[in-house]
Amino acid sequence: MPMPTHAIASSDYIDALSDLILNSRLPVGLVALGMQTLPESNLADSCKEGLLRMRRLGVLLHFMNYTGDPEQLHWIQELEMEGIHFNMPQLRNQTLSHELFKNIRRSLYTQTQLYASKAGLVKDLENLSVWQIDHCYGSAMMAPISRHQMLHINDSRIAKAIFSLHHHQNLNQNGDK
Known part of the structure; x- marks a missing residue:
């Protein structure tokens, strides 16, 4: 469930989302919240608080649109996010190196899963297997x-x-x- 950072930073929104999750009676770990971008500096503390409240409910935390920015990686490691989503064209264009993902694998947060979006070529699927990316989605998986x-x-x-x-x-x- 991708969410903008201003919504995560809003305690009213988190309260309402908490009520929905608790009343849904879904199993713990079935709901994943995707943080789309880093929050602005004035919303950072509120955003962390909202994410931690969701974590206490058993919601999995994912970072969407990972670009390799060190500040993004800091947030991922600090909050021990369960998933990192990145675009396959960034690997194709070598904007992101697969060495970066090897370093993430070597860190203490080995439970973090890597997700590749926009996998559109057969060669992408071969590369994802070689680079040990956990999951992928895109038009190569299933056409619209x-x-x-x-x-x-x-x-x-x-x-x-x-x-x-x-x-x-x-x-x-x-x-x-």
Whole structure:
């Protein structure tokens, strides 16, 4: 669940999110919060407090859009974040070096998982395996689904079985559920 830093720094927003998580009765560790950017200096303490409150609820912390900035790495290490997300084009263009990820692996925070986004080439998948990146997502994994394809999935036996368990009375003009 990606969140902007001003929302993480807001105690009212964190209170409301805490209530939602507690009332959802989801298992601990199922919800992951993605910090999109570093907070401005005046919001840094509030942001850390919000992240720590989420951590106490069992929410996993991820840093989205990692660029290799030392200050980003400091936040990741200080809060012991469970995931780092970076863009595959940065590795292709050598903006990020895979040596940086080896250093992250050697640190005390070895439970941190590495996620590569925008993996679009078969060569990307080979490189991710060599560089020991834990997870990847992008168009090489699954192309976007069109509305036409979604309608065909909706007509499948699996979809019919799912919808038969949860009867939906309200159909719109297109027959969508």
